[in-house]
Amino acid sequence: MSRKPVLTVTLNPALDVTYDVDEFVLGQTHRPRSMSVRAGGKGVNVARVLAGLGESVVASGLAGGATGRSIVDHLEQAGIPASFTWIEGESRRTVVIAERDRATGIWETGPVVTAAEWATFLDGFPALISTASVVVLSGSVPPGLPADAYAPLVQAAAANGVQVILDAEGPALHHGLAANPTLVKPNADELADAVGTEVDTPERALAAAHRLRAERPTVVVASLGHQGLVAATCRRDYVVTPPIRVPGNATGAGDALVAALARGLARGTAWPDMLADAVGVSGGAVAAPVAGESRIDIARHITDRAIVRAIEHDADQGSQCDHASCRNS
Numbered sequence: 001m002s003r004k005p006v007l008t009v010t011l012n013p014a015l016d017v018t019y020d021v022d023e024f025v026l027g028q029t030h031r032p033r034s035m036s037v038r039a040g041g042k043g044v045n046v047a048r049v050l051a052g053l054g055e056s057v058v059a060s061g062l063a064g065g066a067t068g069r070s071i072v073d074h075l076e077q078a079g080i081p082a083s084f085t086w087i088e089g090e091s092r093r094t095v096v097i098a099e100r101d102r103a104t105g106i107w108e109t110g111p112v113v114t115a116a117e118w119a120t121f122l123d124g125f126p127a128l129i130s131t132a133s134v135v136v137l138s139g140s141v142p143p144g145l146p147a148d149a150y151a152p153l154v155q156a157a158a159a160n161g162v163q164v165i166l167d168a169e170g171p172a173l174h175h176g177l178a179a180n181p182t183l184v185k186p187n188a189d190e191l192a193d194a195v196g197t198e199v200d201t202p203e204r205a206l207a208a209a210h211r212l213r214a215e216r217p218t219v220v221v222a223s224l225g226h227q228g229l230v231a232a233t234c235r236r237d238y239v240v241t242p243p244i245r246v247p248g249n250a251t252g253a254g255d256a257l258v259a260a261l262a263r264g265l266a267r268g269t270a271w272p273d274m275l276a277d278a279v280g281v282s283g284g285a286v287a288a289p290v291a292g293e294s295r296i297d298i299a300r301h302i303t304d305r306a307i308v309r310a311i312e313h314d315a316d317q318g319s320q321c322d323h324a325s326c327r328n329s
């Protein structure tokens, strides 16, 4: 059965350039052993993971200049349909200089988006979401846009009956959350920052997740690195622990986790299975060398052995359990 695609939104995508060198020495010229170029930015990584899982996905956002063109070309070469709004400024590049066990990054800020360009994106957004099963809003809000830029996107999706995952931090998370997305996915630092408490154990993460939810319909899934995740839904809490600590590169593991959650919401998968899948796919991403990929063999191994603990709690306000995200809780 063909399913509607997941729509990812990346307002500040990047062309990720990685140079592999034996040793990086400050002040010297280097000839890289090898290099790779790929489309990046958090929402783009989510789209690439979904495509790798064989899921139908469309990547959208804002792109500009020759770098924006390259980002879209890379996506299309990977078989990912791209529907970006064109802006005057040049999309950003990120440069990583990778040694055997160390990486140095140079992150461009990205172009300033004008009010007119943002208005064009907002005008086109209802048409984009009309064909989507789930919308994923990931990453920082680019220069020029208001801190609450995600709020109208969350509202437009809700008005069209489309579920929304928000993966953002700071003011973008705060304002986006106020519009009641289906699910938010902070990591431990982002959650600690949002509620002003320490988040160093699953128990503390659950307490913080409840404070962040604050009687909202939004499900909070907090990722805790190698400790796995906790989730607070309106009827139950979950603590999901991977069976192994995977060695590797955890950058982009959160994006892989979001990809699995989007797939689960699109399918209406029950929370325990969805969360075990999310821990598996994100663990598989740690084992993959670059962000935007997940090792399927490792993912399956982890998902099959993940320890899922469900904790009942009193249901929140009955009306708030009508939310789409609670149908499978």
Ligand SMILES: Nc1ncnc2c1ncn2[C@@H]1O[C@H](COP(=O)(O)OP(=O)(O)OP(=O)(O)O)[C@@H](O)[C@H]1O
Residues within 6 Å of the ligand: 186, 187, 188, 222, 223, 224, 225, 226, 227, 228, 229, 242, 244, 245, 246, 247, 250, 251, 252, 253, 254, 255, 256, 257, 278, 279, 280, 282, 283, 286
């Ligand atoms: N070393 C590890 N071993 C097993 N699983 C891991 C490991 N590190 C991360 N994970 C999995 O990846 C998920 C996401 O990791 P993390 O909390 O670091 O995300 P993040 O900080 O949002 O990452 P990013 O924003 O770079 O994509 C965790 O919830 C866990 O399931």
Ligand SMILES: [Mg+2]
Residues within 6 Å of the ligand: 167, 187, 254, 255
């Ligand atoms: Mg993250």
